[in-house]
Structures are given as C-alpha cells and as structure tokens.
Amino acid sequence: MDLLTILQVLDSTMRLAVPLLLACLAGLYSERAGIFDIGLEGKMLAAAFLSAAVAYTSGSAWVGLGAGIVASLALSAVHGLASITFRGNQLISGVAINFLAAGLTVVVAQSWFGQGGRTPQLAGAARFEPITLPFAEAIRDVAFIGPVYYELISGHTALVYIALLFVPLTWWVMYRTRFGLRLRAVGENPAAVDTAGISVVGLRYVAVLICGVLCGIAGAYLATALQASFVKDMSAGRGFIALAALIFAKWRPWYVLYACLLFGFLQAMALRPDVIESVLSFKVNAQLLDVLPYILTVIILAGFVGKAIPPRAGGEPYVKER
C-alpha cells in the first residue's frame, strides 16, 4: 500500500469526521450544562435541508449555512423550552425533534421542489468548494511533506477548518473562561450555581443555543460541502454516533476530536473495500464494513470502554428546593 492510498483514506477520514465532530462538540456544550440532547440528529437533518434549499435559491453556500443554523436554532429553542422552562423529559423532547425533522424535511422538500423529497443539485457558489492552502501546489513534489500537505491538509472546504478550530476553542472556553466554569458547574450541581447568584436557566439556554449553532454547521456541511444536495435521512445516524463519541471522549474537547476521527476512519474504510482487501488479503463483505461504525457505537454505549462519568446533573430539570 503506497503513501497516496494512505493519504486518500486519511483525507476522507477527515471529511467524514467533520460532521461528527461538529455534532459531538454541540452535544458537549449541551450535556456539560446538564441538558441531554438526543435531538442532534434531527437538528442536523433540518439544517441540512434548509441550508441546501436556501443555498440553491440564493446561489450562495454561506447564505445556506446561515439558514441551516437558523433551522437548527429553532429546534434547539424548542428543546430548551421543553426541557429548561417547562422541565420536561429531555429524552422525549429529543425524540420528538428527531421525528419532526425526519418527516418535515421530506414533506417540505417535496412541496418546494417536487423532486421526491430532495433538493436540486447544488453547483458553483451554492456549494462549499475545496480551498487550496498557500504553497500547496509549490511544495507538492517535495518528498513526503509535499503530498501530506497537498492531499491531507490542503484541499478541504472552509467548514472543515472551522470545525477543527472549534476543538481548541471549545477547550479554551470550557477551561479558561468564566463562562466555561459556570457552564461546567451548572451541569454538575445547578444548586451551587443558583446560590452563587447566577441564573441556571440563562446558562442552560446559552448552552443549548450554542449546541444549535454547531448542529446547524454540521447539517449544512452534509448538504452543501460533503454532498451537493439534501436527500431524505441524509444524516444517517450521525447524531447518534456523535453521542456515542461524546461518551467515548468522556465529555472532553480533545478526546472528542480523537473519537470522531476514529469513527470517521471507520466510515472511510467502509468506502474503500479494496484497501482492506489488500491489507488483510481476503475479501471482506462490504455491508459488514458499512455497519462497523454502528457496531462500535453499540460497544461503546454498552460500556466496554472504561467508566465514563456523565455530568452529574445531566437530564434532570432544575427545581429550586426549599
């Protein structure tokens, strides 16, 4: 197996890890604040649809991104209202959002575009194009560094770089800022935050809305960067895989990156049965490769990967006690 093949696999690992990474970071903000969110999937789907629809109509991928974020934020607001203001069950609210998004996107897409529940193909500026980083062409032929820089590091869409920047940014926000301290505190012991004179409700809404923004970017990436249109159920369980990755990463930003890269890698391998065949020197059933990420999800959720302690107040609405 040559360097180029390895780089190709790693390159698609990166592209496939990005939506997981964004969704996983979205979940991190929400869950660290004590709001469980299994509606990541639905929010991504809604964002994917609206971003594709608006990008097609406006001809601008960036306007589409904005619309995707708005769609996701709207669902986040519903989740916030249900689980923070009305102290409802967070799982049920999340499930409702997933169902709502799965059904509504297809129905609206059919009504707007009449193409069987999908949006028209995006082209040109309506889609995020790969960016060639400076000097990529120039050093392309330098041994090792050249191909690595050209194939792997350069040549992604803007959203990939934005997603990667969110990892250190999230770490910094969580562990180096006042907001991060309070956010982590409200997920562990909201009573401590409340008695310190800080609004539990306010903090949790901010967390849920940040989650909405990140899910929005993730959804827009699916429809306007990774693919070139919205298709039914295109999030394909990524929201749930992101949740598994979040548990795997023990709710920590850098571990989130590693966990998502692992899942991205498995998805990339599923696309390249030829590579696996050459490594293992026997044929592997392609469907088996497809289900690998999901099997890993089940294994992680079944608790085989050490003890992950979730935020202590996670899933519980805050009621002021006497």
Add this chain to the structure above:
Amino acid sequence: MTTAPAIELKGISKSFGPVQANKDISICVMPGTIHGIIGENGAGKSTLMSILYGFYKADAGEIFIAGQKTTIPDSQAAIAAGIGMVFQHFKLVENFTVLENIVLGAEDSGLLRPSLARARRELKALADEYELNVDPDAVVQDIGVGMQQRVEILKALYRRADILILDEPTGVLTPAEADHLFRILENLKREGKTIILITHKLREIMDATDTVSVMRRGEMTATVKTADTSPAELAELMVGRKVLLQVEKAPAQVGATILDVQNLNVTDNKGVHRVKDVSFNVKAGEILGIAGVSGNGQSELLEVLGGYEKATGQILMNGTPIDLTGAKSDGRSRRARGIAHVPEDRQREGLIMDYQAWENVAFGYHHDPAFQSGMFMNHAAIKADTVEKMARFDVRPPDPRLAAKSFSGGNQQKIVLAREIERNPDLLLIGQPTRGVDIGAIEFIHQQIVALRDQGKAILLVSVELEEILALSDRIAVMFDGRMMGERMPQDTDEKELGMMMAGMTKEDAA
C-alpha cells in the same frame, strides 16, 4: 449612640398555599453577635432564612440591613447586601477544586486565570485570619465534610459577607469538627461578623450563641439572651409544653444472648471494604448503641443484619447461624427469624413515599395470613390493622389512606416503628431513629424503644447523634472506618472519650 442592628426583619409573612410558614415575624440581630434560631422541623426557620437569602419573596414585611431598608429579590441581591449562607446540604461542585468553587459566581472578569490567582492570595489571608485552613487545589469530592463546610464559609467570606447564616451546620460533623467550627465562628464574631445559627440542638445554642430566638409553627415565640435561659425553658418554648429531655429508664434486666456477630466482613459492590472483622453481641433486655460518624460502616452493618447486603463471617440469632450469602439471605427470612428493622433512611428504605399508610404498614408482612383472603389481599383487614397501629403510636393525622409523603418526618417514623415493633420481634434493628424528627416525637419514639427493651427484647441502635446514644444505650460500641473501636458502659464514659473514638483515636493516642 446605639448601633443599628445588622439585620432587622419586620412583620415577615409567607404562605405556601394554605400553609402559613411564617406568620408576622419580627427579629433583630445585633452586629458582632452569634444569634441562634431554634425550632422544630417545619417551624419555619429555613423559610425565614430563604427569604433573607432571596430564595423566596415574602408576602408581607420589610427587611433592614444595617439600618437600611433593603429588598432581596434574588441571591445576587443577598450577596450584594453582605449576606452569606452555608446550607445544610452543601452547594459545592464536587469535581471542581476548592479554588474553582470559591471563585464560581464571583469571578473578576471573563478569563479565569486572574480570578483564580487573586482567590488563591485572598484564601491564604483568610486562612491565616480565621483558622480556616483548606488546600485550594484539592478536589471537593476528595475532602471530608468538615473541610467542605469550611469551603462554604470561605465562599461567603470571599464574597465579602458580613452576615453569615449557617443552617444546621453540625449535622454531618464529628464532635471535634463541630468544636473546630465553633472556634471559627468565635473568630469571625471577634472580627465583627454577625452570625445566625439555625439548629435544633439545644446544646449548641447554649454553648455558642449570645442571643436565641425560638420559632414554633411559623411564629417567633421568644427572643432571649442565652445567658438568661436554660435548655428546659427553650425546649418548652419550642414545643409549647414541658418536655422530658432525659430518657427515664430503669436498669436493664439483661438476659440471654440474642444476636451474636462474629468476624463480620462486608465489601460493597464498588469493592470497598466497609465492615472489617466486626464482632459483638446483643442480649435480651438491653439496648446496644453503636456510635460513629456516618459512613464508617454502620449502615452496611445494618443492611447485612436486615438481609439486603452480603457478608462473610458468622451471625448467630438465638444460637443458630443465619444465612449471609445464599437464598435465605433476604429481608423476609430475617423477619421470619424474629429480626425487625427500622432502616436509617426511612424515606428510601422504610417507606414507599407515594403509597398510602395502610399499604406501607403491610409491606414486608404482606404474606401474613391475616392480611389474605383467598388469593387476594384483604384490604379491609390491613386498613383496620393500620387504624389500630396508628392509634397506638399516636400517628397524626390517623388516616390510613393518606400517602406516606403527606406525613411529617416524625409521623413517618412512627408508622415504620409501629409496623416493626407490633410484630413482637426478638431483635429490633433501629437506625437513626430520630433523624429529622421533632422534639415531641423524639420523646415518644425513645419511650417506645425503652418499653420494648423492658419487655425483654434485644435492641441494636445505630445513631450519629451522640446524645441519643448516651441517653438510650445500656452498652455503647463505637465504629470507625469499618472497625469496632471498643465498647464502653454509658456510666463509665463521656462525650469527649466517645468523640475521640469516633475519630479513630483511643485514649492512649490522646494521652
């Protein structure tokens, strides 16, 4: 010139639905004093302090802080007015460091680093000034409760509190830790801070306070100088009638050994060795009291004896061994052997809070043929039995259809006691019999325990209240870190010695 009171409340009233928690309460707390507020559970102490800390809005009344009329709509306003509160259940983030907990909510700017640095400096100064030593980098879940409480006090001081409210601060402390706390409070008082101490323990009021206010059923019944009053008078003011503070009991008529525990070991499901090689016995007609700070193995010991925790070793009941690990190691077989159990946590282990009183009375004894009618349960029989038990144990209100959660703590405990004692057991296990129970009910419960002893039954009492252990026990054993530290006769020992044993020290260590 007279100084303005640190806090003055005028005509505070607060209702929750039909329940009036505070009725026209006025109180005046002078600066630089320790002011005690004493009252039974539900007397309205916590409600009053929650109003002062901005958790509730009073229906009527005014608050003056240092002579200025102040409104306190939320905790932020209370903190700004210089009020700090140490809650009974600490409000700390367990996986944060001490420093992070202190800074939380009182940060200087958006970035943490400068806030943490300043807090570290101030913490050192506060520690030197008030004997409040804590390790700023320790994680809260790794430090003891005494230390956690100091973190709560430091939190308030860091926010420049001049008035410190402590709600039942000694409930979780050893006697030595409590003494340390009161030394800290004295230091704070000397520096001019005002302290409000809420408690139901008369001894603390007598030892630590300058002035004491008594609350009963939402009303302030008296405010007196501590030096001018006595525990008996305060108890009468709290309850509204004369109370026997001492348990009256005749000398024990000790009979044969009922329970004999030999080399008992318990390892919990986390692999922690909770009970270490414990041996003791309880004889007919005596009360063996087990003292200790909570979490030193007493709970696990009770769970093993009650049949819902596995153990190794040997336990003989009336001379025959009981099954500690196998199929017969459950609550039902224990009851069949004449062991009745009043668990420590009555709301989680003793009762099902959403079930009605009669259902709770049948629990554990629902196989009783008297409660059956063919293949169905005989509800009428159970209810009739419950009415009888409620009358005998003075449960109020005597309504068998009321859910367990609708009764007060004392009456819930009476329901559990009635269920267990009325079965005429050979051995009664009783954990924390009066936790969260009013003084009036405490008296009644103690009398019932002594009456059972006088019928020649064996009683194993576990309590973290040293006073209760001393008042009831015919023999006292102390547990520390899963081990028995030794046994004492109540007449040969005192709180000081027991307190040292509870902290893991023997007489020789202290000498």
